[in-house]
Amino acid sequence: MTHTVTVGDRKITYELTRKKVKNINLRIKPDGTVHVSASTAVTIAVIERFIRGRSDFILGAIDKFNAKNENRKILFVSGEKLSLLGTQHILYVKKGIRNYATDSDGNITLYVTDTDDYELKYKTYIIWLRSQCLPLMTLLCKRAYDEHYGKLGIDFPTIKVKDMRSRWGSCIPSKKILTFNVHLMEYPMPAAEYVVAHEFTHFLQANHSARFYEELARYMPDYKQREKLLK
Known part of the structure; x- marks a missing residue:
């Protein structure tokens, strides 16, 4: 059951689980959510007093999580919409015995061993995104190479x-290597x-x-419009 405690001008929302435990147990999961477990003999008033007594630690951990993930666009929760190459997909997160992702009928499903572990979900998503991105970028590179370069x-x-x-990308002329950001998959094709x-x-x-830019415009006269898609 979810409860909320007000501490100064902030609120701490926590998930309470009743268990046969001697102490009040506090856990802040990797996704920034607060979880408390206590026996049925412990009243809500006692639990809230416990949380207020540790509010500096709890709020500090939440702030640290938010700061770390403020630039991440994807929360990795079921029902979230993902844009891939300009097309909307629905994300589903499910518990699995191993970590992998599938794409079917416009839906992307992440199977992870811990659905509360943001880093695990992110890593699983990136591995899948790489498997989609490499063949696409290779195809686009071959096209540009054949047409112009x-x-x-x-x-x-x-x-x-x-x-x-x-x-978004890098070029090492001496080694003849082009490297591209996997997150280009999250933008329309003209951007890639x-x-x-x-x-x-x-x-x-x-x-x-x-x-x-003169050289770039020879092949792609509308490069400025395409560049704006990344901003």
């Missing part, structure tokens, strides 16, 4: 995908095509000079 004497590079925090062209252009111009 291969004609300029560039060798076809090794294509990689990663969970990148601060960039833009990043492919952007990184391929770095084989011709290493920096973001005027010449770089």
Whole structure:
């Protein structure tokens, strides 16, 4: 049963479970939710006094969780809507004996051993997203190469995908490697095509000079409109 305690100008919502335990047990799960277990002999008033006495710790843990995840768009709860390549999908999270994800009839289902573990759900989702992203980015790279960049004497590079925090892609000309952010799958296809062209252009111009954008525009005249999709 869910209860709420007011502490100053903040509220602490907790899930109470009645068990045959001697003490009041407090647990803050990885998803930031507060769980309390106590015997039926312990009154709500006593439990709330217990929570208020530990409010600094509880609120600090909640704030730390929120700060860590403030930039994450996906909460990983059942019924949540995910956008993949411009199409809406419904996410379902289910308990399983191993961690994996499936995509069927417009639904994405995460099977995880602990449905309360945000990091586990995130990791499982990223592994699945990588399996979707690599073939797509490889296909887009081959298309751009055949249509334009291969004609300029560039060798076809090794294509990689990663969970990148601060960039959409990277180019290492000396090693002939292009790496793309797996989260490009969460944006419309023209955005992914833009990043492919952007990184391929770095084989011709290493920096973001005027010449770089002139080269990019030769292949993709509407690159500015596509770039806006990522913002």
